[in-house]
Amino acid sequence: MSRHDNNRYRDRSPVTLWAPDAGHPDAIGLRSIGFWLYMMSDAMIFAALFAAHGVYTHAYGTSDITASQVIDPVEGLLPTLFLFTSVLMYGLASVALKNDDRAGVVRWMGASLxxxxxxxxxxxxxxxxxxxxxxxxxASAFLSDFWTIVWVHGGHVFVGLIWMAAMLIQISREGFTETVVGRFINLRIFWFFQAVIWVCVYTYVYLMGAS
Amino acid sequence: MAHDEHNPLTHPEVRSASSAMYIAAFVLGIVAMGIACLVTVGFDLSQSDTLTWITVLAVIAGLGQLFLLFKLDLSKTMIWHTVSLVLTVPLFFMAVGLTIWMFHYLALRTMVGG
Known part of the structure; x- marks a missing residue:
């Protein structure tokens, strides 16, 4: 029986578990799709909250406070403007990253923050x-639902701001390493996602509540 | 997803950044939400007409943001982001719609108030 026959129990030749010339793994792309899938699961949390909102829209119980009394769509345009502009600023930071402009990234991300x-x-x-x-x-099922939806979104924004502050420090200290750029791309997904969710919150909670 | 392995700035997701598309997403979002607000408070429409209009505007704003901000398409870089979103959206609307439907008929049968 030869040393390299098909009987693996007897074959003592070294086994190659990876291809040495397979190249550099796409760490940024892998992190991006992984984080994107996390955001899809995060969207399902908002689905549960919107479902509860649909059920409790007029559930005032013994409270005499109605949705139209506490929700002002025109007033809600101001945070909409701030959030969408913040997302635009992060987008411009992404363009600065593309141009290898560290000062530009810090400036636009600071504005976004x-x-x-x-x-x-x-x-x-x-x-x-x-x-x-x-x-x-x-005070009522409607109000607990209203507070929860708006502040779960607000909690996301708060976490995003802390993340952004940490990114600013990392970019200033380390520059555009693969790890830092991967985190920047994931934060971009997270931050842009907050604008999409806010479209749903503003429409489904603020506008429908007042209509 | 081929890119220069020594320079993360050559990654396709970095290269996809575009000022024009980000500005377009911003304008689309602000205009759509502004019109939706105007439709809600400025016009004397029926509730169903108002809901239809603001839903259409929200869909336009949301889809526009998904395309312009995330650059979702069928390219090699983004195809699995797009596929996972397409598979998640029905789950999202099923979760919301079926829950409201179930509790609507529960309320009718039990006369449970808020």
């Missing part, structure tokens, strides 16, 4: 007003 903070401040101001009117989450 600032506008994201303004978005949250407007939301806080709006809901502080609701508290003053007694429209707290525990």
């Amino acid at each position: 600032g506008l994201g903070v303004l978005f949250l401040l407007v939301e806080v101001w709006e809901f502080a007003g609701l508290v003053g009117e007694g429209a707290v989450p525990q």
Whole structure:
């Protein structure tokens, strides 16, 4: 029996478990599709919240506070403007990344961060007003649902802002390494996704609530 | 997804960044939401007409953002992003629609109030 026969139990020749010339794995692409799939599962969390909103839209219980009293679509345009502009600024940071412009990335991402903070401040101001009117989450099923949807989205924005601040530090310190660029692309997915979800929140909660 | 392995800035997802498309997404989103707000508070439409209009505008804004911001297409770089979204969207609408449908008939049969 030869040393390299087909009987693997007896064959003691070295086994190659990978192809040495397979090339560099596409780490950025793999991270991107992995994070994108996570965002798809995140979208299903919002599906559950929108489903609850559909059920509780007019569930006021013993509360005399209705949706049209607490929701102002025109007032809701201000955070819409801040969030969409923040997304635009992040897009311009992406263009600066493409052009290998570190100062440009930091400048546009800083603007995006600032506008994201303004978005949250407007939301806080709006809901502080609701508290003053007694429209707290525990007042009715509708209000608990309204607070939850808006603030789950707001929580996403808050996490995105922390991530953005961390990215600013990493880009300033490390430059455009493969790891940093991969994180930048994932944050771009996360941040742009917040604009798409906000279209649903503004339409389904603010506009439908007032119509 | 071939790119220069030593320079992450040559990756297709980095190269896909485009000022024109980001600005177009911004304008589309703002205009669509502005018109939807105007339709809701500025016109004396029936509730069903209002819902139809703002839903159409939201779909336009959402699809526009998905295409212009994420660059979703059938290219080698993005095809699996696109496929996973196409498979998730029906689940999203089924989860929302079927839940509302179930609780609508539950409320009718049990007379459960809010």
